[in-house]
Amino acid sequence: MNKNKPSLTALVLTYNEEMHLKRCLESLKDICEDIVIIDSFSNDETENIAKEFGARFYQNPFVNHAVQLNWGIENGEINTDWVIRVDADEYISDELTSSIKNELPTLKEDITGVRVKRLMYFFNKPLKKSGMYPIWHLKLWRHGKALCEKRWMDERMKLSDGETTTLEGDLIDNNLNNLTWWTQKHNSYATREAIDILDKIYNFTNSDVVNANLFGTAEERRRWFKKKYLNLPLFVRPIIFWFIRYIIQGGFLEGKRGFIWNALQCGWYRFLVDAKIYEAYIVAGKDKDKLIMYFKDTYGYDITKIG
Incomplete structure (x- = not known):
């Protein structure tokens, strides 16, 4: 020692x-x-x-x-x-x-x-x-x-x-990879986040997660705001999210970097998550069992299990 x-x-x-x-x-x-x-x-x-x-x-x-x-x-x-x-x-x-x-x-x-x-x-x-x-x-x-x-x-x-x-x-x-790597990674993240959001609706996994609490820890506050975000309509919420981050929280003050970051992370990525949820509904409807099969057949994910 x-x-x-x-x-x-x-x-x-x-x-x-x-x-x-x-x-x-x-x-x-x-x-x-x-x-x-x-x-x-x-x-x-x-x-x-x-x-x-x-x-x-x-x-x-x-x-x-x-x-x-x-x-x-x-x-x-x-x-x-x-x-x-x-x-x-x-x-x-x-x-x-x-x-x-x-x-x-x-x-x-x-x-x-x-x-x-x-x-x-x-x-x-x-x-x-x-x-x-x-x-x-x-x-x-x-x-x-x-x-x-x-x-x-x-x-x-x-x-x-x-x-x-x-x-x-x-x-x-401080990730040093280029934007092509970043967008490919976030495309994969968007699939997994779409699954995570649908899990909250359909309870695929019965997972035990950090509580959402406006007056709790930093993680609990972020979860509380995210729950409110997820209650908004598909495709409307990314626009609201981008506006809050870029305008109200001052993303524009960081110049071109701030513009690019907010356009990609707060706009494109959040929109892509919603688009993947929408696509799942178009293909599988809102039937729990069909959604489970959709993600297994399309992405190879068994969404009833995380570990």
Whole structure:
């Protein structure tokens, strides 16, 4: 055990992350006793980079992020007091590094979860308007005290018991891939989010998720607003969402980057999710069993199961 580091394991999911992984692991090596990589059978240099940093490397077939995270928690042979979830295209700011080193070991036993701020980059510069910052996420937890909620998209860590606190500093999300990659990824995300939304209507999975509460945690507030959003008509809600993000929350203040981000993320992506729901209704109607068969036949997803 390294006494200069907190008793902390980083859990990192990867698939062909040679572009980002070294940067991620560089930011973790001074605060983590252990780093566990859960890989989805990469065919690039991901494994070699992980082993260069002394990370323990596991492989497991990818279903979705929730399944992969919980597999890592259960099979990663974690032996530290704390765990931190970090995506391969994320890295820890200097301020957050200092907060983790100095404050994590001093937290009281009833604190079982820690929220930190995520700072999103777009075209290699931070996005701080459009409601993008600060967004607080539960990213650290005492080992054995949290699992990832079972959702196709927008999954969050959920504590079994205890209280949460916050640490200052940013978890920086700065993906370096181009827009073609981004749109292809979000096309896949849109399918999974359409399934997630339909699950709320048809109860395909009986999943236990974070509560929606206007007066609760940051995650609970976001879920409350999302529930209100989903009650709006298809194709109307993306327009309202774009208006709120770009105009009311000041996305226009970030110039061309803000315009592009809001057009793609808050407009095109949200519209695509609705279009995929509409397409499912056109093909399968609003019959639960037919919708289940539609997503299985069309996308290969068994939407009655998440894990």
